[in-house]
Amino acid sequence: MQHKPIILASRSPRRVELLSQLGFNSEVIPADIDESVLPGEDPAVYVQRLAQAKAMAIAAQHAGRGLPILAADTTVALGMDVLGKPADAAEAMHMLKRLSGTTHAVHTAVAVVQSGAVRCLLNSTMVEMMAVPEAVLAEYVASGEPMDKAGAYGIQGRASAWIVRIAGSYSGVMGLPLYETAQLLHAW
Ligand SMILES: Cc1cn([C@H]2C[C@H](O)[C@@H](COP(=O)(O)OP(=O)(O)OP(=O)(O)O)O2)c(=O)[nH]c1=O
Numbered sequence: 091m092q093h094k095p096i097i098l099a100s101r102s103p104r105r106v107e108l109l110s111q112l113g114f115n116s117e118v119i120p121a122d123i124d125e126s127v128l129p130g131e132d133p134a135v136y137v138q139r140l141a142q143a144k145a146m147a148i149a150a151q152h153a154g155r156g157l158p159i160l161a162a163d164t165t166v167a168l169g170m171d172v173l174g175k176p177a178d179a180a181e182a183m184h185m186l187k188r189l190s191g192t193t194h195a196v197h198t199a200v201a202v203v204q205s206g207a208v209r210c211l212l213n214s215t216m217v218e219m220m221a222v223p224e225a226v227l228a229e230y231v232a233s234g235e236p237m238d239k240a241g242a243y244g245i246q247g248r249a250s251a252w253i254v255r256i257a258g259s260y261s262g263v264m265g266l267p268l269y270e271t272a273q274l275l276h277a278w
Pocket residue numbers: 099100101102104120121144162163164165166175196238239240241243244245246263264265
């Protein structure tokens with residue numbers, strides 16, 4: 091069966107792959123928006139605001155094409171603290187030391203725009219990470235894997251060895267919760 095076309099307002103290669111699992115062929119048009127967290131903003135509210143802002147920014151330029159436009163945003167939350175993508179290796183190490191031995195939340199919001207209307211769903215998944223020795227974290231940071239990932243780890247890569255359990259959605263932790271995404275795309 092032929093894949094259906096969709097505009098993906100995200101540069102994340104994981105999202106291209108995950109959308110393909112649902113039968114969509116992504117045209118990647120990344121949105122460059124201000125990703126600052128507002129003072130006191132709840133992490134779950136933050137990801138929904140960003141996913142919608144990314145989708146609306148691309149919709150403003152490509153709405154006439156009649157294709158659905160999808161965006162997502164993922165963040166790791168430790169209490170009210172938002173852990174986004176680390177700026178450098180030192181920040182990656184700091185984030186990983188904070189997350190090691192904790193159960194934390196990973197929030198991913200998905201937004202779809204079609205016919206000028208935006209709809210958004212949130213997935214929040216709890217992730218239990220074992221206490222990881224500092225030398226192992228240092229090696230992981232040196233591998234470069236943390237740098238494009240919220241919270242400085244990827245559940246789908248080497249960090250998978252530290253994940254005791256999750257409650258929620260594996261694809262959500264990877265950046266695109268497939269159940270919620272399918273709900274949004276089938277609703278059109
Ligand atoms: C926690 C976690 C995050 N991630 C990734 C998913 C997202 O791509 C990234 C979070 O950054 P995002 O800002 O959500 O997305 P992005 O910068 O990759 O792409 P864009 O802003 O263009 O939409 O972290 C994993 O791949 N595995 C994980 O286990």
